[in-house]
Amino acid sequence: MKLLPTFKSTILMIPSLSFKMTAAELMYKPFRRYPALFADNFDKSWLHKDFVQISDAFEKPAKNYKDAIPDDLLRKEMDGVYSFNVFNDVFLQMFNEEINHFYDVSESENIPVKRPNSMNNYGVIVNEIGLRPMITAFQQTYLWPLSRHLFPVEASQFDNHHSFIVRYRAEEDLGLDMHTDDSDVTFNVCLGEEFTGATLSFCGMFGAVNHRQHRLTYHHEVGRAILHLGSRRHGADDIQSGRRSNLIVWNHNYAYRARGINSWDRDSQYEQEEGIPSPVCLSYTHDRDYEVYKELPEAAKKQKRKPWCPPPGASTKDIMLKVDYTYGARIVLLYMLC
Template sequence: MGSGLIQEIVPELVYSFPIFTLDFCALLMEEIRHFYGSKLPARRPNSMNNYGIILNEIGLEPMIFDLQDAVIQPLASVLFPMEGSELESHHSFTIRYKGGEDTHLDVHTDDSDVTFNVNIFGNYTGAPLVFCGINGEPDHRHFRTAYQHQLGYAVMHRGRHRHGAEDITGGERMNLVVWSYSYNYRHSKESVKVHLKEASKPDERCVSYTHDRDFGRYKAWPPGKKERFMGRGWCPPRGKEYDGFIPDVPDDQLPHRSKRGGQPQQ
């Protein structure tokens, strides 16, 4: 960090640094565009992105392991020594934001120990990456900063750091994401999730329609999301609510599943 190459986006929590040349970004995008053009089937990379590609499934797994060994592991062991000292596996994929496709990413935490996220195509406007707090902490739904991706630059953070991508307003943004895992960390007492009582009401930019029980109190529901997610959130956990908390749906009116295991019933 003393070299000036690594910048603290959120002190001691989120970092940014240059990693790919513009030529390499162009070559990687060419490979990805070729795959899209092939019309071969591709699984969704996760439950929230519909237009990405799992890189291990298109022949790029060796490259990602080299990237993890040469860049992600050494940096993670210094920046996040608890989670990042022994990374031995990963899930790598692309995410794409574009009008008419995925235009944003709801606020969430990652299923990773350390997340590495680098912009590889940046002809776009909007879509800032919003960072809030660490999942389970009293201020985990409080806004910290908004980061605007730069072509060839990576951001690195803990998987349990709450974040999301706001709406893209023009063009297309493509990022390469590597979720890294540590077996030893995941089997340590330090990895046990503990939720503390929220200190106060959340900031508007840090509420999640997918996960939060009070989203509608702070933001308008995006089209189609209210019908799918209202009353199905878990955050904040019961007993950990801030003073004055009011859920979108009272507990006695929550949807429930039928005894035969069918779809949620109202």
């Protein structure tokens, strides 16, 4: 089970309270290219014109925001997954230059780089290098009104965020295994550059009967963001060529978490799966039955795997046994797991 903030720590962690400067932030400070990116402000002139229109809709006391926001500006990719243009070229150019500069300086000055998670070896937590205030300003002024409109419960308020860059290219990380985020609402915007492949695949919700059924494969576009609940299973498909980097903001709503709805209690929250999982939705990090369906990829061999999903009683065992003899020994393996 994941550790959750208690109600007490919730109160103590409201974002306006100061965060200590990290070593990385202190060391990088003299090298900053664009001081405006490190201020407690997100300049409206950095928004894509589509997002200005979306954002303006929330400034008016509209009774029905849906009518105020044209469908072509806010695209419903599927139930609970939305995409929209958000940043313009001015912002993208500045932000990318700053991040690339940080990577160079971190090497030459030996600045410690904190990676976003154990599955990502080339990203960086941007909150740790001084960009937290600007992202908080963006979150509170622009992202929250839209998120609350789309996800009234999970985005009733945003108290904090975990924000980071992910990066994929040949010889580095190729993709990101299927997972759910420690986020209530996830904002994920493509920063560039040229690439093929590197799509983002979505499956069902954490614990649901169809949590490993493929629902959507989304093609990233530079400057365009996708917004979804953190508890939806998703993963980045392997990049074929070029380089892709994205900025990801995991938005945290402590009041929502305190209600225990998103308590990530694996054993009690998983329902019996409705069918054989879609291959793209399998996770080599989390799924106990991965090898029943697929060979482990190279990336899995570098991990200390502790797979747990689906919990006993929630797997496809019964369905699987009826289906196919060609799986042979794999069925035995699956049977042993359940």
